[in-house]
Amino acid sequence: MVVKRTMTFMLILFGLQMLAAQELRVSASLKQSTITMNEQLELMLQVRSSAEFDLRAPEAPVVHGFSYRNVVSSSSSQVSWINGVQSSTFTKTFTYIYLPQRKGTFTIPGIRFSYKGKNYSTADLKVTVEDAQSSSSQQHSYDPWFDPYAGLYPERSSTNGESLLRCIPESQSVWLGEPVVVSWYLYAENRADSFETLMEKDHPGYGKTIHEQPRSLNYEEVTYRDRRFQRALIKRSVIYPQQVGRIKLPTLTGRVKFSGWQSNLNRNLDSEDSWLDVKPLPAGKPADFSGAVGKFRISQSFSASKISLGEALICTVTVSGRGNFGQFIPQPFPKIAGFQISEPGVQDNLKNAIDGTRRIVYTLIPKETGDYEIPGAEFSWFDSSTGSYQVFRGQGITLKVKQGNVLSYFSGLLDRQHPHTMNPLLERSSHPNFKAYANSSWFWLIIALCLLSLALGGFFAHERRLQREDPAFYAQKTANRVLNKYLRKATDAADNLSQDFYPLAESGLTQYLANRYGVSRSLSTQEAIELLHLHDLPSDLIGSLEEFFQLCQKARYMPGGAEAADLEEALEKLRALVQAFSRHRLENNGKNSITEEDK
Amino acid sequence: MKKLILIPLLLFGLFLIHAQTITALEDSLSQTPTPDARYSETLVKLEQTAAQGVRNADLFHDIGVCQFHLGERGKAVLWFLRALNLDSAHKASRQNLEYIESNQPSEQEEAHEPYLAQLFLSIWNFFSLNRLAIVVLILAVLTTLSLHLLFFYPPQKERGLPVLAVMISAILLLVFGIALGVKNHRHRHNSKAVVIRETELKAQAQGGKTVAVLPAGTVVERKQSGTTSLQVILPDGQGGWIDKKAVELVVPKE
Incomplete structure (x- = not known):
């Protein structure tokens, strides 16, 4: 039981410690809040935590009236046991050094930084800069280390x-x-x-x-x-x-x-x-001398021997050793026809200002496909150990540039490294004005055509489905269209119980036959019937048509040949006749054809 | 079935050829090698062209390169962003922008996006405004053809294939259509702005406390415009006001 409680207590303590470990405690202070023009301002940022942490120096705040000079960091750790519980304190101190530029009282803005997603900041501080103290006033300062007798008795110190x-x-x-x-x-x-x-x-x-x-x-x-x-x-x-x-x-x-x-x-x-x-450096300086002086080892490498159009070839010259890294300028890459070549980029990995490795990176972008002979990079320097000029000429390669494709755009996706150099100028001979296709009329015309074709296609597909699945209804529908197109006036007359129905119906029907079967309107009824027989129409249909024509003629030319009450019956006959014609046409044209009435 | 597969393949192939053709054409236009110096002279000529109202990604890229070599980091970032606003697939501008950012890393920039997010961003950037428009047209034609196939498909046959073709093309059309709308809106109403010279970010428009000092080249989101200052949001979400003269909009107000 006691063991369990102790374990729980220890676990809670450990958990609390872990939670606390996430937090940093920060404070900023000045070594001196009042300095003279001869002194330097030291702004100290102290960061503490109960767990080890890896923090780089936060950005130095901009202080008006001062020029930023440097930052120095130091770290320490302290481990202590209190009542059997271990506690650790890890401290990092960053000392920012500034030089005063003018007298006055200045505000030092708080230092802000982020660590593991949390933001930290310190309070603003004030500093006063005064005139430099003269030697006489210095003698009366309260410097505890000041020796007032040093000047009077110089031999004493010696x-x-x-x-x-x-x-x-x-x-x-x-x-x-x-x-x-x-x-x-x-x-x-x-x-x-x-x-x-x-x-x-x-x-x-x-x-x-x-x-x-x-x-x-x-x-x-x-x-x-x-x-x-x-x-x-x-x-x-x-x-x-x-x-x-x-x-x-x-x-x-x-x-x-x-x-x-x-x-x-x-x-x-x-x-x-x-x-x-x-x-002095001896005579015989190479024409493109870089200005490098020291003891160097040079090597060169190319990123690839085959690339796609749109990709870049990277040439890296590595300069290792000891010398004036801060003083020389990388030489440009030899010009190659059909290539755009960047300004040389420099990546330093120096232990100090004079020891380490410098990588000079050239980006070469081909303009066309083909096989190219790429010369090696050159680097000249003065070897201080031998007292002579040295020239490094890298070995060239044969580069194959193939046609790029859409996938080559994603080729660098896995490469998390940043580009090594600034890409060169493109230098196009002309600069056509950018036009967004989506705002062009042709873009919307194509979209409208697509929509229109969809509407037409949908309509025709619907008609075909109807024709296939319900031929009777479809025939009736087409007959109605014929009635609407050719016999509307006759239908209206029948609705109004007008005797004009008969001439109108006869005229409309004749027009329909003329359009569909090429039967001339100038033919007599008998001649038209005979011509229709040639179209392989069923005899009962032709009989019905002849009967309807006779009914019309009877109504037109015989007094009292037709009563108003017969109009409804005559209209039904006309409808039945038209439906019969429509059905016959559908059957005749086959199920997959589109009737002319549809059009 | 074979025809149905062949048509999209043919269209995709045409699209690839289009992309390649553009690259080849652009590259063939560049004839003169890059000069080693005289960036300022080149800049004057390019800026004259830009002042005539010409909007061209290559032109903006070259202005950015000149500005960079002349030490104007902020203006270089601005012109590269302008090039990317016209053509998000402009690889040279994007690489140059990354190069500038890598030379001045900050806490926010050092944090890498997850791989999938990078992949998505890369694909999003690949589909520039005009590439999206072409894809939308191709998909519109494909959807129309698929629908026609479905309309007139023999009733006695299984309709699964044309339905699938319609579904896929319609979904793609919807996705790319939305993407085109979003991209077009961003192209016209780009709210990004670039700090041209070092300036202070203040808590209030007038007389506010200095929150941070923004170096030249910082990209901010424009939120609101005051008489002399501009309310902006930094990439880390921090907001504040900066001097209007120290910042330039990626899409200048006409």
Whole structure:
């Protein structure tokens, strides 16, 4: 029972810990809320969590009146047991460094970032920038490390322990453009607690980048001028010589601080002068020299030997080694007829500013199908180890470009890598104005034709179905149409009990026979009947027709030949006659034919 | 049965040939190789053509390339989006847009879409406005033919096949018809806008607190327009107001 409860308790605690692990606690602070124009602003973002987390430095906020310089990160972890429960705290601190550009009070906007779908932000902060303190005012500051007697008794500090700043280049003589790492070390007989960089004075003839900047003083023991010193690295920079001859390396100025009883040794130091001999590059420079100086290994690869029209061929030149990666420009790819070639793209995988691998990527897009001889890429550099120019010429390939199809559009779908270069200009000879087909009249005309054909098809299909499934009804329907078409006036007359029915019915019927069987209207009744016999009409139908014609003639030419009451009967006879004609035509034409009445 | 299968195959083949023909024609038009420099000169000429009211995806693409090489990241993004608004299947513009985005990754952009979503987007992009219109026409003709076949199918025969043909073609017609409508609407009323120069996103139109700083090239959705500022929504859903002068619409109001 006790074991179960303990287990449950532990599980709950573990669950709570897991929940808490998802959360980050963030805070921002300033190292100093008031700085002078000579100082740098340090904005610290502290992120804590009870579980390990992987967070890259959030984007530095834009602070008006300051120029952003750098961000430095550090991390720490702490594990403790309280009442048998383990608790861990993982902390990451990002220090954003800014340089003031003008005096005043400025607002630093809160830092915002997202981590695992959650948004975090810090509060706004305020900083005041004042005028740089003069040396006299500095003497009256409340700096606890300030030694008021250092200036009055300079020998006092020297007797109690010498400290100096040395600038040491890794090589005294270099080629023009060849990068050289320069280190600044603090040499001290007594270990200093801290060193604050105050200024770095540059001299003409070089460019530089920061190579390494330790956050703490890590001492090693060395001998210098036959004396033992504690030495700590302050900074390493990469110098790119841009001027032939003897150039002076940067001068670093900083303040060394000692604590406790040694605080009277606090002092400002300038690094000793150091020089670099820069040799000019020899003659014989290749025509398309890239400007690369160093020790490099070059290789080249093509993405494919067969592609479809619309796809791109990627040529990658890999430059590995040590050299002035930040100083040279990739050479353009040799021109090939029938190809569009991009500007070279650069992908760096550098351990620092001068060591690592650079990939130069060219995108080649064929314009037509065919077999092409693709030349290799070229890269020229100055090898600082041999003191000579080198040219790399990659091996060419035979590329087969086949016709593209719709599926080639999806060929890169599985490739999650981003494009390596900006595609080149298309440079069309003309630019026809875009027209949306869906807004064109022909588009809607085709749609209307489809709909119209559907309406007609549906109508005819309905008629055929009716003819097939209910021939009697269909015959009646067609007869009605005939009546409507040829005998409407006669029908109206019969409805009105008018004696005009007979001449109208005779006329309509004659017209119907003329249209359907080619019996001329000028023929007499007898002649028409005889002609109808030739059309293979049933004799009873012809008899009925003859009988109806006689009835009409009787009504027309014999006084009292027809009474009004007979009109209804005569109309029925006419209907029956027409239906009989219609049925006969259907039977005669076959079930699959369409009668003319349908039209 | 064979005829019924042959007709769609024939039409599909015709569609493929159409797509290939367009590619071949466009490629054959390009004759001069890409110049190594003088992007600004080319840009002046291209912008003159665009100022005449010509709307052409290749033209917009080339303006974007020039702007990029001249350091105008925001304008490059804007012109590539304009090219894609005309022709969502314009591969070169889409790749260039991806290239620019990959050079300035952010938290939102780094998150990859699921594979199926990518596949859908890719298919959606492949069917540009005019390709959709052609597909809709083909499907309309196919549906009409299938219906005619159904109307006049011999009654003594099993009607399953023509019914199936009608169902498939009608469903496809409906789907592609809706897609055409949606795409046409988006083409005409594209609410995207691009930040041309770095600007602050403020909580309110006037005198609001700065919420974020938007770098040039940020694509935003236009929501509402004020006198001097524009209410926008960022890709991560965050909203705010930005200076009207710092942003340009993908489809400018006429």
